[in-house]
Amino acid sequence: xxxxxxxxxxxxxxxxxxxxxxxxxxxxxxxxxxxxxxxxxxxxxxxxxxxxxxx
Amino acid sequence: xxxxxxxxxxxxxxxxxxxxxxxxxxxxxxxxxxxxxxxxxxxxxxxxxxxxxxxxxxxxxxxxxxxxxxxxxxxxxxxxxxxxxxxxxxxxxxxxxxxxxxxxxxxxxxxxxxxxxxxxxxxxxxxxxxxxxxxxxxxxxxxxxxxxxxxxxxxxxxxxxxxxxxxxxxxxxxxxxxxxxxxxxxxxxxxxxxxxxxxxxxxxxxxxxxxxxxxxxxxxxxxxxxxxxxxxxxxxxxxxxxxxxxxxxxxxxxx
Numbered sequence: 001x002x003x004x005x006x007x008x009x010x011x012x013x014x015x016x017x018x019x020x021x022x023x024x025x026x027x028x029x030x031x032x033x034x035x036x037x038x039x040x041x042x043x044x045x046x047x048x049x050x051x052x053x054x055x
Numbered sequence: 056x057x058x059x060x061x062x063x064x065x066x067x068x069x070x071x072x073x074x075x076x077x078x079x080x081x082x083x084x085x086x087x088x089x090x091x092x093x094x095x096x097x098x099x100x101x102x103x104x105x106x107x108x109x110x111x112x113x114x115x116x117x118x119x120x121x122x123x124x125x126x127x128x129x130x131x132x133x134x135x136x137x138x139x140x141x142x143x144x145x146x147x148x149x150x151x152x153x154x155x156x157x158x159x160x161x162x163x164x165x166x167x168x169x170x171x172x173x174x175x176x177x178x179x180x181x182x183x184x185x186x187x188x189x190x191x192x193x194x195x196x197x198x199x200x201x202x203x204x205x206x207x208x209x210x211x212x213x214x215x216x217x218x219x220x221x222x223x224x225x226x227x228x229x230x231x232x233x234x235x236x237x238x239x240x241x242x243x244x245x246x247x248x249x250x251x252x253x254x255x256x257x258x259x260x261x262x263x264x265x266x267x268x269x270x271x272x273x274x275x276x277x278x279x280x281x282x283x284x285x286x287x288x289x290x291x292x293x294x295x296x297x298x299x300x301x302x303x304x305x306x307x308x309x310x
Binding site: 007008009010011013014016017018020021024025027028029032035036039042043046049050052 | 107108111112113164165172175176286290296303304307
């Protein structure tokens with residue numbers, strides 16, 4: 001039997017907290033990366049449509 | 056009208072079809088930030104001792120509080136950007152303000168999520184409408200509203216002016232969140248610096264466990280300064296590219 005003043009086992013909440021930090025910051029970074037790639041694709045499309053606009 | 060007034064700028068930018076090279080300063084800052092976050096994790100998870108009352112979940116605190124101050128840093132950038140935009144009408148300040156909101160909102164969500172996860176074993180609930188938690192939620196929702204309302208305004212000049220004023224006024228929600236544990240005695244949210252409110256639950260003494268102060272100061276430096284500044288710099292670059300692509304589209308349509 002555990003003594004009354006034993007340190008509680010809260011490891012699962014720590015892991016959940018670290019996962020939350022990773023997911024939120026990761027989502028922000030991924031969103032910026034996806035938007036950057038989308039803009040690069042837009043530039044390529046514009047270049048194909050109107051090559052002389054890039055001269 | 057605003058699109059017409061922007062035409063000279065757009066024409067000038069059509070030649071800039073390639074992404075501007077990443078500045079050396081940003082490269083170094085990004086590497087330093089990634090290494091610092093890893094070091095901060097070491098300080099929080101290994102170096103600092105375990106709180107005997109709360110267990111290891113107390114270590115969430117090393118990200119919970121610093122992420123709030125990271126959001127604070129970003130939202131201060133929004134105020135600076137807003138004030139400067141209204142003074143000068145220079146687009147770079149509007150870009151800074153926008154970057155501050157986006158990064159600050161993400162860090163606010165980190166703050167809210169980690170707080171909620173910590174509260175479950177300590178307060179026996181994921182959420183309660185405590186004054187501090189409520190003000191933090193209002194703060195995050197205010198900045199989410201900034202992004203939604205900003206995207207809803209068609210006229211670029213009107214959008215930037217509205218965003219500048221909104222961003223300046225929204226800082227009151229951040230200050231209220233900071234101060235509310237000092238003025239509302241009924242909050243159960245503990246204070247780390249200074250005395251906790253009378254009803255606070257889940258308090259801990261910085262000096263009671265070895266390594267806590269060092270881990271807190273390290274992560275505060277990382278999450279309140281390095282992380283928001285690095286992310287804002289990248290976000291500013293993204294916005295500059297967005298503006299250049301918009302200018303290119305206008306130029307192609309004009310031909």
